[in-house]
Amino acid sequence: GAGVSQTPSNKVTEKGKYVELRCDPISGHTALYWYRQSLGQGPEFLIYFQGTGAADDSGLPNDRFFAVRPEGSVSTLKIQRTERGDSAVYLCASSPPDRANTGELFFGEGSRLTVL
Amino acid sequence: SQQGEEDPQALSIQEGENATMNCSYKTSINNLQWYRQNSGRGLVHLILIRSNEREKHSGRLRVTLDTSKKSSSLLITASRAADTASYFCATDRDDKIIFGKGTRLHILP
Numbered sequence: 001g002a003g004v005s006q007t008p009s010n011k012v013t014e015k016g017k018y019v020e021l022r023c024d025p026i027s028g029h030t031a032l033y034w035y036r037q038s039l040g041q042g043p044e045f046l047i048y049f050q051g052t053g054a055a056d057d058s059g060l061p062n063d064r065f066f067a068v069r070p071e072g073s074v075s076t077l078k079i080q081r082t083e084r085g086d087s088a089v090y091l092c093a094s095s096p097p098d099r100a101n102t103g104e105l106f107f108g109e110g111s112r113l114t115v116l
Numbered sequence: 117s118q119q120g121e122e123d124p125q126a127l128s129i130q131e132g133e134n135a136t137m138n139c140s141y142k143t144s145i146n147n148l149q150w151y152r153q154n155s156g157r158g159l160v161h162l163i164l165i166r167s168n169e170r171e172k173h174s175g176r177l178r179v180t181l182d183t184s185k186k187s188s189s190l191l192i193t194a195s196r197a198a199d200t201a202s203y204f205c206a207t208d209r210d211d212k213i214i215f216g217k218g219t220r221l222h223i224l225p
Contacts, residue, residue, distance in 0.1 A: 004158075031211065033213065035215070041217055041218075042120075042204050042215040042216050042217045042218045043159070043204070043215045044215075045212065045213070045214050045215070048211065048212065048213075050211070055211065056211075056212050091158065091159070093159075103147055103149055103161075103164035103208065104149075104161040104164070105149075105151075105159075105161060105206075105213060106161075107158035107159045107160070108158055109157060109158045110158060
């Protein structure tokens with residue numbers, strides 16, 4: 001399949017540990033978005049990339065969160081010193097260069113993070 | 117931060133009835149989109165309406181947009197059991213896409 005791939009699908013970690021979540025967007029998609037979704041809530045914007053650069057990172061909750069996209073394709077969301085409140089499903093979405101016409105974001109299935 | 121607010125938060129209707137969900141937002145937008153999410157799964161794009169459009173149709177979906185009131189509605193006609201899901205509006209302003217809290221729709225057999 002050529003959809004957005006997120007790994008791991010599930011991650012259980014202990015409070016204070018470091019976590020990396022990976023997103024493989026659809027080939028050729030230039031924009032990549034990260035969201036966080038808690039149970040019963042809508043996706044909360046974290047950051048989005050156009051190519052390699054973060055176009056808007058205003059949604060990152062604090063400096064424990066960081067995301068990179070070094071080659072303009074795969075992105076990694078990094079969370080340092082995890083806290084129980086970080087537990088959520090982290091969603092990644094990508095969109096093609098002509099998104100201005102189609103508007104559509106293509107979502108992965110998410111990475112469920114549980115901090116004990 | 118979440119830009120959109122959906123109303124109602126939850127909706128249960130009989131199969132075959134129409135379902136209407138509303139979305140209000142706060143700032144000017146380029147377009148507004150609606151997405152669907154089945155429990156525990158990723159979101160799927162349903163329809164997009166641009167800021168200069170007032171109404172759009174796609175199959176059993178009808179979306180309206182009133183930029184003066186900063187509101188949108190999603191109508192699903194002739195609902196089916198398979199329409200049971202959460203529905204989210206998402207506002208797009210300069211490529212920053214913000215989602216609302218969603219409406220949980222349950223179709224009763």
